[in-house]
Amino acid sequence: MEIGNLSQNQIITTFGPGAIIDAKEDSVMGLDINYWNNDGEEYRRIYFNKLASYLGVRYFLEPKQGKNSFPVIIFPDWHVCSKVGCNLVFKLSESVTGNPEIYDSKGPKCPDCGFKAYPSRFIMFCENGHIDEFPYREYLHGGETQCEGKIRLRSASYTSSLNSLILSCDNEDCKARKTMGDALLKATFSDYICKGRHAHRPSSQNEKCSADLIPSLRGATNVYFSIVRSALEIPPWSDKLFQIVEEKKVEIDNYIEDKKIEAEIDDEVFDYEKARMRGLKVAYRKLDQNLMSFERFVEIYKKVAEGASEYSEIKESEYNSILNHRAVSKNYSSFLASEEELPEFLKTYFTRLIRIEKVREIMALKGFTRASFPDPDNDNFTSVVNLAGKETGWLPAVRTSGEGIFIELNREEVDKWLLSFDSKSISDIYDNEYKKYVESKGWEYRQNRDLVYVLLHSLSHALIRELSLRSGYSTTELQERIYYSENMCGLLIYTASGDSEGTLGGLEEMGKISNFQDVLLNSLKNALVCSADPGCLKTYPGNENLNGAACHACLMIPETACENGNRLLDRRTIVLTQEKNFTGYFEKLVREVCGINL
Numbered sequence: 205m206e207i208g209n210l211s212q213n214q215i216i217t218t219f220g221p222g223a224i225i226d227a228k229e230d231s232v233m234g235l236d237i238n239y240w241n242n243d244g245e246e247y248r249r250i251y252f253n254k255l256a257s258y259l260g261v262r263y264f265l266e267p268k269q270g271k272n273s274f275p276v277i278i279f280p281d282w283h284v285c286s287k288v289g290c291n292l293v294f295k296l297s298e299s300v301t302g303n304p305e306i307y308d309s310k311g312p313k314c315p316d317c318g319f320k321a322y323p324s325r326f327i328m329f330c331e332n333g334h335i336d337e338f339p340y341r342e343y344l345h346g347g348e349t350q351c352e353g354k355i356r357l358r359s360a361s362y363t364s365s366l367n368s369l370i371l372s373c374d375n376e377d378c379k380a381r382k383t384m385g386d387a388l389l390k391a392t393f394s395d396y397i398c399k400g401r402h403a404h405r406p407s408s409q410n411e412k413c414s415a416d417l418i419p420s421l422r423g424a425t426n427v428y429f430s431i432v433r434s435a436l437e438i439p440p441w442s443d444k445l446f447q448i449v450e451e452k453k454v455e456i457d458n459y460i461e462d463k464k465i466e467a468e469i470d471d472e473v474f475d476y477e478k479a480r481m482r483g484l485k486v487a488y489r490k491l492d493q494n495l496m497s498f499e500r501f502v503e504i505y506k507k508v509a510e511g512a513s514e515y516s517e518i519k520e521s522e523y524n525s526i527l528n529h530r531a532v533s534k535n536y537s538s539f540l541a542s543e544e545e546l547p548e549f550l551k552t553y554f555t556r557l558i559r560i561e562k563v564r565e566i567m568a569l570k571g572f573t574r575a576s577f578p579d580p581d582n583d584n585f586t587s588v589v590n591l592a593g594k595e596t597g598w599l600p601a602v603r604t605s606g607e608g609i610f611i612e613l614n615r616e617e618v619d620k621w622l623l624s625f626d627s628k629s630i631s632d633i634y635d636n637e638y639k640k641y642v643e644s645k646g647w648e649y650r651q652n653r654d655l656v657y658v659l660l661h662s663l664s665h666a667l668i669r670e671l672s673l674r675s676g677y678s679t680t681e682l683q684e685r686i687y688y689s690e691n692m693c694g695l696l697i698y699t700a701s702g703d704s705e706g707t708l709g710g711l712e713e714m715g716k717i718s719n720f721q722d723v724l725l726n727s728l729k730n731a732l733v734c735s736a737d738p739g740c741l742k743t744y745p746g747n748e749n750l751n752g753a754a755c756h757a758c759l760m761i762p763e764t765a766c767e768n769g770n771r772l773l774d775r776r777t778i779v780l781t782q783e784k785n786f787t788g789y790f791e792k793l794v795r796e797v798c799g800i801n802l
């Protein structure tokens with residue numbers, strides 16, 4: 205089955221295992237990674253222990269570019285004949301035309317008339333990530349049925365409404381008929397039980413599940429959300445020597461593992477330290493020893509082996525590396541940054557502006573959710589469907605190169621800003637609504653989301669919208685990383701869309717202070733008004749909406765660009781508005797430099 209030409213990036217971000225993919229002739233689903241054939245050299249390895257250890261694997265494999273890059277199965281199984289008058293609804297796996305000899309040469313065909321058949325538009329899924337066939341037979345017969353009559357799906361008129369789609373049974377004694385009008389209503393299936401099926405793992409058993417079934421169209425956007433975890437390959441991890449040791453670490457781990465098994469077989473006490481030291485020596489001997497001394501090798505190994513247990517550790521290490529970019533020697537080939545001198549009038553608001561001329565990112569696919577966008581910080585809630593990394597020891601990932609702009613807000617000024625209005629009560633609204641939301645999803649509430657996060661996030665979006673007009677990258681090619689914790693208060697806007705080594709350079713160019721001033725001021729000006737005002741301006745979080753004054757017309761960006769599903773945004777945190785409860789962080793700047801007063 206040809207699945208068309210998917211790029212490696214697309215496999216990680218959009219069409220990974222568990223996603224429904226429109227193939228040339230049919231609809232298919234990518235299989236879990238333990239079904240991938242990774243014998244020999246089929247996939248290229250990527251080593252980055254910091255991200256790998258956090259994700260519970262040892263290394264990554266890069267999916268192949270292009271056709272047949274990974275195994276898929278036909279999903280959904282139900283198909284509908286395209287011949288007017290026939291329109292048979294059938295399961296391909298139960299009909300002769302599903303036989304590989306016929307299917308592989310001709311694609312899906314109707315077993316009755318031989319015409320081309322299309323995959324069912326309707327499917328079912330649940331909040332826990334299960335997915336299943338649409339229950340055509342049960343839907344038509346109003347529940348469980350013994351009737352085995354042929355089913356047909358015909359259009360009663362030329363309109364495309366579901367009401368005009370008529371499902372009918374051929375059985376003379378039955379003659380059931382029903383429109384598809386209720387086929388997408390959740391209530392229709394309230395008596396149905398999720399079978400707990402993971403179609404991307406065809407040979408594993410179904411799970412127990414008590415979630416409601418959600419009927420859906422196959423191509424709906426909420427059928428699949430990838431959970432991608434990424435890390436920037438920045439100093440010291442971008443150092444060539446570190447990368448050599450990263451690769452050796454897997455060898456050393458294997459060596460230790462072997463020694464452990466030998467000790468068990470021989471009934472001996474296993475000395476981990478001794479085995480590790482010997483493993484290091486063995487691995488070092490195979491290296492070109494002019495590269496580094498054994499002492500240096502061990503030192504780097506220890507750093508690499510530290511790994512990370514929380515995603516926030518990865519972000520903190522990135523943040524610190526970026527701030528300390530001056531300490532980086534020119535030998536670092538894959539990371540290059542330069543500091544911009546801030547003019548006095550911006551020093552109030554920012555402490556640092558750093559152009560990232562060159563950076564590499566590793567993006568790994570951890571798993572997916574269905575029904576709702578995953579939380580950026582929560583990994584182990586029940587509705588996440590993890591790929592089989594535990595079994596394989598690896599996850600799929602890509603390494604891309606890019607460029608970006610990093611800014612750090614002036615923490616002192618941020619604290620002053622928080623005291624300049626009743627920020628506490630608004631912060632509480634955000635945090636409470638966020639907490640409610642997280643809990644309603646069954647996630648663990650781990651990090652509070654106060655107004656400073658909203659400020660950073662809103663600024664990031666305002667800048668991305670402006671940068672997309674000037675940098676040569678569209679909003680879908682730009683990405684944000686919000687660095688916020690007790691020790692961090694900054695953001696990075698970057699692009700890592702380049703599959704190849706190079707980038708356009710247009711983004712970091714915008715980080716030059718002469719350009720950045722314009723970008724910033726224009727972003728702020730644009731954030732002053734929204735075509736949906738005054739409604740937009742008066743919005744507060746509540747009822748599952750986690751945004752304040754933010755909508756598609758003013759502050760939202762494509763979901764691929766946002767690290768938080770377009771949640772926790774509010775223009776009022778950055779500019780001045782007529783909302784008296786707020787002071788914007790840049791209010792004075794907007795008044796003084798833009799000459800705007802309300």
Ligand SMILES: [Zn+2]
Nearest residue numbers: 285290314317
């Ligand atoms: Zn037919």
Ligand SMILES: [Zn+2]
Nearest residue numbers: 351353373378
């Ligand atoms: Zn029937």
Ligand SMILES: [Zn+2]
Nearest residue numbers: 330334398413
């Ligand atoms: Zn389920």
Ligand SMILES: [Zn+2]
Nearest residue numbers: 734740755758
């Ligand atoms: Zn708006």
Ligand SMILES: [Zn+2]
Nearest residue numbers: 766767768770
């Ligand atoms: Zn965002």
